[in-house]
Each structure stands twice: as structure tokens, then as C-alpha cells.
Amino acid sequence: MGLFDFFKKDKESKEQQQALDEGLQKTKTSFFDQLSKAVVGKSTVDEAVLDDLETLLVHADVGIDTTVKVIDRIEKRVARDKYVSTSELDRILREEIADLLDRNSGATGSRAILDRPDNTGQPFVIMVVGVNGVGKTTTIGKLAHRFHSAGKKVVLGAADTFRAAAVDQLIIWGERVGVPVISHGMNTDPASVAYDAVKKGVDMQADVVIIDTAGRLHNKVNLMNELSKIKRVMQKVIPDAPHEVLLVLDGSTGQNAFLQAKEFTKATEVSALAITKLDGTAKGGVVIGISDQLQVPVRYIGVGEKMTDLQLFDRHTFVNSLFKK
Numbered sequence: 001m002g003l004f005d006f007f008k009k010d011k012e013s014k015e016q017q018q019a020l021d022e023g024l025q026k027t028k029t030s031f032f033d034q035l036s037k038a039v040v041g042k043s044t045v046d047e048a049v050l051d052d053l054e055t056l057l058v059h060a061d062v063g064i065d066t067t068v069k070v071i072d073r074i075e076k077r078v079a080r081d082k083y084v085s086t087s088e089l090d091r092i093l094r095e096e097i098a099d100l101l102d103r104n105s106g107a108t109g110s111r112a113i114l115d116r117p118d119n120t121g122q123p124f125v126i127m128v129v130g131v132n133g134v135g136k137t138t139t140i141g142k143l144a145h146r147f148h149s150a151g152k153k154v155v156l157g158a159a160d161t162f163r164a165a166a167v168d169q170l171i172i173w174g175e176r177v178g179v180p181v182i183s184h185g186m187n188t189d190p191a192s193v194a195y196d197a198v199k200k201g202v203d204m205q206a207d208v209v210i211i212d213t214a215g216r217l218h219n220k221v222n223l224m225n226e227l228s229k230i231k232r233v234m235q236k237v238i239p240d241a242p243h244e245v246l247l248v249l250d251g252s253t254g255q256n257a258f259l260q261a262k263e264f265t266k267a268t269e270v271s272a273l274a275i276t277k278l279d280g281t282a283k284g285g286v287v288i289g290i291s292d293q294l295q296v297p298v299r300y301i302g303v304g305e306k307m308t309d310l311q312l313f314d315r316h317t318f319v320n321s322l323f324k325k
Contacts (some may be wrong), residue, residue: 023303063289141173156198
């Protein structure tokens, strides 16, 4: 890496950190303002403080089960250490949340594409799922930009053929990023689109193929059958495809995102999560709850509108930003 590349990477890192800090600002303001009020005038972490903390975590959409787990961990630390001051609460909370996220972390899956040698002979296939309106197609476009900017060959497949807007939107993203989009138009067979996209990826020795899919949850049986068919057809070209099933969730919907996640995990084998729109909500705690309860790693988080605002999720960076005053 040359000196210019080093400074460029350092600048990008700082810009991403700033975007993350700003993106989590509503969550931080809401949570820590209330936490400060809860501990004012108190010197130790007692039962009343823990009750207030429990309420705040639930309001931040961490989720009931995960909140209970966090409070139980803090109670054990208080009992063990005998005396824990309220000034130490931030640090303890930070450590416990980071530990929870650590259980579902790792740079495997699509994150590893950035470190993988080019032209390995077989593209990495990502099937993207999620209900309409969560930012699924936009997330695919931003992912394509991330991989393309890193010098990777990318192919997109417009297999959400039930919505003309989804097909058109993906084509626009392909033109914007500069990557090919395989599309058969609206009301065509999604599996056929996926097959042709994967085949195109193999033929052009692409590094990654990203397949958009329909996001209808009103009939889980049809959704399950459709996603299963797409998988089977892709496997005619690459036997172990898809290598990752990425579920996109709208973080601003809080616990509704968690309910959607549970439904999709019933319909298909979700292996990774992308949580979008965290910049427009005070419910950033949903990242913690969903990761903990589903035992599925969060790969990406969306913290803004720019193409670079879909960030690789790093638990340390996320927690540090969340607790930054």
C-alpha cells in the first residue's frame, strides 16, 4: 500500500466513523439522556437503577429477552464486586453488550469477498431477502458499489419480478455503479432470472453475484417454495449456491424488524443480516436484540443515504460509537 492509498483509506475510515456516529445519534440521545436522569443523585447501582435501565433498554428496542439477559449479567457483576458506582455503569453496559455481539460476529461470508483473491473460478452468490420497503434493492446497489469499488467483478440478478419498481430500480443501480444486471422484466420466472445471473457470473469470471428476490410475507408457503426453487435452479450452475442468504431489515421499525426476521428464518436459512435506516431512528438497540435472539451475524448496517453509508458491521466500532458522549 502506497502512501497515497494509506491516507485515502484513513480518510475513508474517518468518514465512515463520522457517518456511524451521526447515524446513531438519535439512539444515543434518547438512551443516555434518560439514563443520566435515572442515576442522578445515586452513587451505586441498586435495584432501582437496574429497573430504570431495564426500561430504557426495552424502549431502545433491544428486546425483552435480550434486555433480561443484559440485566442479569449486570446484577451478577454487582453482586460479585459488592460495590459498583453509577459512574461505572456505562463501562459495564458497554462490555456486556459487546460480549453479546461477539457471539455472532466474524468476518466470514460476503465480508470475506473483499479479502478474497480475484477470479477464484467461482463467484460468491448472495441471495438477498426481505419484505418490500426495508431498503432491500437499495442495499443491493450499495453492496454492489462496495465490491465494485474494491475491484471485484459483480453481477446483479433482478429476480424480484413481482414489482416493476424493483426491477427498474435495480437496473438503475447497475448503471449507476457500473455493473451488469440480468433482468427478464416484470412477471417473469424469478428462478430463471437467478439461473441466468449465476451463469453470467461464471461466464465472465465474476467475484460475486447478488440476487434480489420478492419480499412477500403474506403467504409463507408460497415464499418458501419460491426461494427453494431459486436455490435449486442456481445449484444447477454452482452446486453450493447461494453461499449467503442476506436478510435486509428496516431498523426504524424496531421490534417489527425482529418479527420479520423470525418469519424469514422460518421460510429460508438466513445466514446474515443487513439492518438499514438506523440514522432515522432512536431504536438502534434493535441491532443488539436481533443479533442475540436469532443467533445470526449482522454483516452490514445502513446509516445514511450515500452509497458509502452501508457499512461493514464491527461490534467494537458500533458499541464505541453507541457509548460515545
